[in-house]
Amino acid sequence: MNLLKLILTILITSHFALSCKDKATEIDTIKEGTSIVNKEIKAENLQKTSFTIEGMTCAIGCAKTIQEELSGLEGVQKATVNFEKKLATISFDKTVQTTKSLTAVVEKTGDGQTYTVSNIKS
Numbered sequence: 001m002n003l004l005k006l007i008l009t010i011l012i013t014s015h016f017a018l019s020c021k022d023k024a025t026e027i028d029t030i031k032e033g034t035s036i037v038n039k040e041i042k043a044e045n046l047q048k049t050s051f052t053i054e055g056m057t058c059a060i061g062c063a064k065t066i067q068e069e070l071s072g073l074e075g076v077q078k079a080t081v082n083f084e085k086k087l088a089t090i091s092f093d094k095t096v097q098t099t100k101s102l103t104a105v106v107e108k109t110g111d112g113q114t115y116t117v118s119n120i121k122s
Contacts, residue, residue, distance in 0.1 A: 041077045047094040049122045052086050053106055055115040059083040062115075069109050073097060088117075 056062035063083035070079035070088065075096025080089045090102055103117040 041075075041091070041093045045093045045095050046077070046091060047099075047122065048089070048091050049099045049102065049120065050087060050089040051099075051103060051106075051117050051121065052119040053081070053088055053115055053117055054086065056083055056086060062110075066106055066109050066115065069105055070102060073102070073105065076102075 053066065056066070063081040066088065067079050067081035070076055070081070070090055073092075075093035076090060077093070078091040081087070082089075088106065092102065099120060099122055103120065106115055106117050109115055
């Protein structure tokens with residue numbers, strides 16, 4: 001019976017140790033500002049913008065969610081949200097999206113009141 005408890009304890013401990021390591025790696029990647037590249041855009045239509053996002057409290061729940069929302073939009077080539085710097089950088093097709101439409105998506109993410117955008121640069 002003691003051997004069974006020992007084996008079970010080792011299995012549970014190793015499971016938690018390995019799963020925490022995976023989460024830590026994912027969090028570190030997002031803190032550094034990962035990006036998702038969707039598609040190529042004609043050079044004459046390519047526009048870049050960056051802005052500060054206030055209200056983010058974590059890398060996984062906030063920054064990653066906002067990054068995925070932006071990356072999933074039509075006309076967005078690349079979106080990066082850096083949690084530590086509170087900075088979003090987006091490359092997009094100006095014939096499909098505008099800076100105003102991108103910031104509106106961020107501000108509507110979640111409950112629509114958590115995130116605010118400022119310091120918009122185009």
